[in-house]
Amino acid sequence: MKRKITSIALLLSTIISAGSLAQAEIAKPKLFNIKTYGAIGDGVAMNTEAVQKTIEACHAAGGGVVWVPAGDFQIGTIHLRSNVTLSLDYGASLLGSTNLADYPTEGLDSPREGGPHCLIYAKDATHITIEGLGVIDGRGTHVNFPRNRPGGRGRTIRPRLLRMDHCDQLTFSGVTFKRPAFWGLHLIDCRTIHFNAITLRFRNNNYNNDGLDLDGCENVLIENCDLETGDDAICLKSSRNPCRNIVVRGCRVASNTAALKFGSSSHGGFIDVSVTNCYFHDCPMGAMKLALVDGGRLENIEISRIAMENVGCPIFIRLGNRGSTFGKGGKAPVGISKNIRISDVVAEVTVEDRVKTTEAIYKGLKVDTTPGVTDIEKSKAGPIMIAGLPGHYIENVVLENVKISYPGHGTEKDAKRVVPEDENRYPEQYFFGVLPAWGAYVRHAKNVEFKNVELTLRGADARQKIVLDDVISFKGEN
Numbered sequence: 037m038k039r040k041i042t043s044i045a046l047l048l049s050t051i052i053s054a055g056s057l058a059q060a061e062i063a064k065p066k067l068f069n070i071k072t073y074g075a076i077g078d079g080v081a082m083n084t085e086a087v088q089k090t091i092e093a094c095h096a097a098g099g100g101v102v103w104v105p106a107g108d109f110q111i112g113t114i115h116l117r118s119n120v121t122l123s124l125d126y127g128a129s130l131l132g133s134t135n136l137a138d139y140p141t142e143g144l145d146s147p148r149e150g151g152p153h154c155l156i157y158a159k160d161a162t163h164i165t166i167e168g169l170g171v172i173d174g175r176g177t178h179v180n181f182p183r184n185r186p187g188g189r190g191r192t193i194r195p196r197l198l199r200m201d202h203c204d205q206l207t208f209s210g211v212t213f214k215r216p217a218f219w220g221l222h223l224i225d226c227r228t229i230h231f232n233a234i235t236l237r238f239r240n241n242n243y244n245n246d247g248l249d250l251d252g253c254e255n256v257l258i259e260n261c262d263l264e265t266g267d268d269a270i271c272l273k274s275s276r277n278p279c280r281n282i283v284v285r286g287c288r289v290a291s292n293t294a295a296l297k298f299g300s301s302s303h304g305g306f307i308d309v310s311v312t313n314c315y316f317h318d319c320p321m322g323a324m325k326l327a328l329v330d331g332g333r334l335e336n337i338e339i340s341r342i343a344m345e346n347v348g349c350p351i352f353i354r355l356g357n358r359g360s361t362f363g364k365g366g367k368a369p370v371g372i373s374k375n376i377r378i379s380d381v382v383a384e385v386t387v388e389d390r391v392k393t394t395e396a397i398y399k400g401l402k403v404d405t406t407p408g409v410t411d412i413e414k415s416k417a418g419p420i421m422i423a424g425l426p427g428h429y430i431e432n433v434v435l436e437n438v439k440i441s442y443p444g445h446g447t448e449k450d451a452k453r454v455v456p457e458d459e460n461r462y463p464e465q466y467f468f469g470v471l472p473a474w475g476a477y478v479r480h481a482k483n484v485e486f487k488n489v490e491l492t493l494r495g496a497d498a499r500q501k502i503v504l505d506d507v508i509s510f511k512g513e514n
Contacts, residue, residue, distance in 0.1 A: 239266050265293075284310070284314065303332050326352065418477075444474065
């Protein structure tokens, strides 16, 4: 498995290097300045029509660069086309309109989750690049796009920052993406994707501010990125098709929810994924979550060389039975989760800082003055959790050279707690409540090995270090 994932990384690097050399050998691309087509960068004028005209002219000419010079250009929904590079200079900003009327849905397919509205859209396109040193700012704050508008019914419309459906050969490089009203960059059934040195600044902005949502995507390289998000940062989804051949390396990631998340959409599964040499920090609800709850296969996953600081539950691997088919009808059977290797990890698990929690101002929270550590706080700062279902085991999991420090706080009552199966529920570790182990809780699993795994406490804890429940063949010290 290790050799296979290494070959994937080398293949992706070769493709990217070959593409870069090929581009250098051809003539300079045609430049299409958005100002030539009437764009005004004063932060007030609406430039949707001017930017779209520029894109169409570039596309009609066979491709080239849509040049966004320095300035603040307000836009509504724009459609990118094949062979178009959207290039933002330093000092250039594309600003999302705060008027919902500027986000029409004509010509946009509905995604399988959430509404169709978005700032940037592409469908059935190839060779699209978004590059440069500029900023794409959705301005989707909780004030501009509240989750529940006064007088509204339920959740109201909040546009994504970007959505691409069934596209190929996509490159995102250098640009800073900010403040989506809903999810950030959502790619559905896309192939051959390269994220290089992009920056996300979504934290404490609005509800559901995921970072990179990759649904059913294949051949993806994410490298050298700096991501800070309110919700899941690097989020692999598979509502219908598997996420396959994914490489993540050299990234710094922070999130209020998770740095790395597989799911919750998981009907297609996750196959051949490598995550290496990353720093995950300030993730109070957990750092790495590998969940398969809608059928499919989660298989051949290798995670290595990860440093984690100020995080909640460090590793959560879940096989559940929610069974969603995302419009196909019926309920999906329980999937298969196996062949997971996590190595060379150093982590410090901490209890969530109560003052820092209130920085998510859209939630309207006040500092909790409850004395001691609450059950919710303990459950968010929980142990490693590997949990399958009765008769459906998570198989072949290896943790090697792992060193994790925990805060303690477990009581005798916590040590006796019976953990619910919760097989149909959304897969979030702290939903299981306080676990009866402080270091690792493993249930309904087969062939689990802990090799050179060092789990330590910084405070008192009455629970066992490792609790095994319906585990077939566990190797390691417990």
